[in-house]
Amino acid sequence: xxxRVLRELPTLWRSLLPPVxxxxxxxxxAIVQWALLSRVVGDVFLRGALLSVVGPLLALFLAAGALxxxxxxxxxxxxxxxxxxAKSITRERLFAHLTRLxxxxxxxxxxxxxxxxxxxxxxxxxxxxxRYLPQVALSVLVPLVIAVAVAPADLLSAALLLVTAPVIPxxxxxVGSYAEGRxxxxxxxxxxxxxxxxxxxxxxSTLALHSQTTAEGDRVARVSERHRQRTMAVLRxxxxxxxxxxxxxxxxxxxxxVTLGIRLLNGGISFERAFFVLLLTPEFYRPLRELGGARHxxxxxxxxxxxxxxxxxxxxxxxxxxxxxxxxxxxLPDAPLTxxxxxxxxxxxxxxxxxxxxxxxxxxxxxxxxxxxxxxAGKSTLVNLLLxxxxxxxxxxxxxxxxxxxxxxxxxxxxxxxxPQRPYLFAGSVAENLRLAKPTATDAxxxxxxxxxxxxxxxxxxPQGYDTPVGERGARLSAGQAQRLxxxxxxxxxxxxxxxxxxxxxxxxxxxxxxxxxxxxxxxxRTVLVVAHRLSTAASSDQIVVLDCGHVAEVGTHADLLRxxxxxxxxxxxxxxxxxxxxxx
Numbered sequence: 001x002x003x004r005v006l007r008e009l010p011t012l013w014r015s016l017l018p019p020v021x022x023x024x025x026x027x028x029x030a031i032v033q034w035a036l037l038s039r040v041v042g043d044v045f046l047r048g049a050l051l052s053v054v055g056p057l058l059a060l061f062l063a064a065g066a067l068x069x070x071x072x073x074x075x076x077x078x079x080x081x082x083x084x085x086a087k088s089i090t091r092e093r094l095f096a097h098l099t100r101l102x103x104x105x106x107x108x109x110x111x112x113x114x115x116x117x118x119x120x121x122x123x124x125x126x127x128x129x130x131r132y133l134p135q136v137a138l139s140v141l142v143p144l145v146i147a148v149a150v151a152p153a154d155l156l157s158a159a160l161l162l163v164t165a166p167v168i169p170x171x172x173x174x175v176g177s178y179a180e181g182r183x184x185x186x187x188x189x190x191x192x193x194x195x196x197x198x199x200x201x202x203x204x205s206t207l208a209l210h211s212q213t214t215a216e217g218d219r220v221a222r223v224s225e226r227h228r229q230r231t232m233a234v235l236r237x238x239x240x241x242x243x244x245x246x247x248x249x250x251x252x253x254x255x256x257x258v259t260l261g262i263r264l265l266n267g268g269i270s271f272e273r274a275f276f277v278l279l280l281t282p283e284f285y286r287p288l289r290e291l292g293g294a295r296h297x298x299x300x301x302x303x304x305x306x307x308x309x310x311x312x313x314x315x316x317x318x319x320x321x322x323x324x325x326x327x328x329x330x331x332l333p334d335a336p337l338t339x340x341x342x343x344x345x346x347x348x349x350x351x352x353x354x355x356x357x358x359x360x361x362x363x364x365x366x367x368x369x370x371x372x373x374x375x376x377a378g379k380s381t382l383v384n385l386l387l388x389x390x391x392x393x394x395x396x397x398x399x400x401x402x403x404x405x406x407x408x409x410x411x412x413x414x415x416x417x418x419x420p421q422r423p424y425l426f427a428g429s430v431a432e433n434l435r436l437a438k439p440t441a442t443d444a445x446x447x448x449x450x451x452x453x454x455x456x457x458x459x460x461x462x463p464q465g466y467d468t469p470v471g472e473r474g475a476r477l478s479a480g481q482a483q484r485l486x487x488x489x490x491x492x493x494x495x496x497x498x499x500x501x502x503x504x505x506x507x508x509x510x511x512x513x514x515x516x517x518x519x520x521x522x523x524x525x526r527t528v529l530v531v532a533h534r535l536s537t538a539a540s541s542d543q544i545v546v547l548d549c550g551h552v553a554e555v556g557t558h559a560d561l562l563r564x565x566x567x568x569x570x571x572x573x574x575x576x577x578x579x580x581x582x583x584x585x
Contacts, residue, residue, distance in 0.1 A: 022075035023141075041272075121191075132291075165252075341397055366527070419522075421501040544561055546561065
């Protein structure tokens with residue numbers, strides 16, 4: 001899964017080349033530096049050379065050390081740049097893919113978990129990309145470079161280094177396979193904790209109402225404690241494996257040092273060569289030691305990458321894919337729109353029966369069609385198909401004879417305005433929320449849309465007018481005010497198809513009257529589909545489409561359908577008998 005994600009970041013590999021190159025150059029600097037030092041020590045202590053003789057060598061030694069420091073700093077900087085770039089690209093691609101998957105996918109996932117993946121999960125790539133990936137390459141290249149440098153001085157020592165080196169990666173693989181499972185559980189626990197905390201914070205008023213804040217607090221404490229225990233288990237494993245790694249490296253260096261000492265006493269190698277090899281031996285194992293540390297630091301990134309990869313591997317609806325350059329989408333149909341639904345069918349993945357099955361009817365220009373039916377009849381599915389949040393599995397939807405499947409979803413949605421039952425407002429200002437419908441809208445256009453939506457008066461009373469923050473989900477506004485902002489957005493977007501999801505069903509009588517007047521103005525000269533929950537809404541429509549169990553049960557006017565005494569008449573009768581004002585949904 002990691003490889004899949006990394007393959008989707010082609011610029012990543014190019015950005016990793018500089019830190020790897022600089023790391024190899026740093027190792028080459030170490031070879032030069034220790035060669036100079038061994039020469040100086042040999043000249044001074046064995047041959048009695050004066051400072052004037054070894055001075056140039058000492059200057060070169062210091063210059064090599066300074067160069068190593070510069071190269072090491074540059075390596076860290078370029079590695080961090082690669083990590084930052086990888087995080088930016090991954091987050092962009094993850095968000096883009098989630099938007100292509102659409103609301104249907106996101107509705108089936110926990111919001112807190114997705115946010116944790118997109119924010120904290122992507123941040124975990126720092127250690128994985130900035131430290132671990134470059135270190136993997138350096139753990140192969142640097143020991144080879146040092147072994148090649150050691151071989152002319154002492155072939156036996158070079159062979160000994162190459163023989164002992166594989167033991168360390170083998171240990172890391174054995175320990176890592178166990179630790180990786182623990183870290184994956186830790187990451188999954190953190191994601192669940194994030195999702196639960198978001199749910200709790202969004203529902204804190206409900207918890208307070210039912211006196212469950214203490215109970216939920218205890219539950220969070222238990223989940224947090226389990227996460228702490230998993231984290232401590234992972235840390236213990238990291239410390240133990242680090243200790244074992246250091247012991248093995250120290251033992252390997254000791255073997256080389258003892259071998260050199262015995263051979264030096266026996267005259268099998270000169271002091272200068274033995275000293276040079278001994279100085280380079282820690283440099284040989286240094287990349288392997290750093291790989292061990294980087295691997296543990298990167299394991300959380302590995303766990304996060306699995307989740308990121310799973311999301312990116314989820315296939316988006318076919319029509320959401322970007323069209324090849326050779327294919328040009330069909331031209332946008334001109335307003336006014338005639339929307340024809342032809343034998344539409346859709347079945348959700350885990351469902352035993354279709355949500356819609358063979359649905360056909362027509363929305364004519366400058367008319368209002370009410371969509372009614374009992375709960376589970378397929379009304380929401382039909383609206384999601386019209387909005388291209390999900391894609392048809394059979395049948396077709398045409399706009400003035402053009403199949404909307406031939407249009408990129410973002411182009412089609414320019415022709416559709418939606419006023420939902422519960423509008424979503426972001427935690428920005430009034431103006432920022434209105435400009436979602438038209439980012440280039442001027443202040444005058446905002447004021448005109450607000451006036452037509454009946455929102456201008458309450459906006460003027462806000463502390464900062466159009467610059468007033470509305471709070472998350474519009475928390476600082478009443479339901480009626482939020483709904484009027486949603487209608488103002490629809491006014492800003494001159495879309496010929498208007499979909500209304502009974503936007504007055506949860507309002508008080510005064511707000512409902514204001515909103516209904518705004519909707520009457522908004523609906524003029526548009527093709528309108530109303531998901532009707534109220535009898536009065538359906539009765540005043542030009543056409544009523546009755547859905548039942550995914551099928552079109554009836555189509556006609558209010559009077560016609562009452563005369564037929566079918567499904568619609570039974571719904572009306574149920575309303576009359578129970579003295580309710582809403583059609584069952």
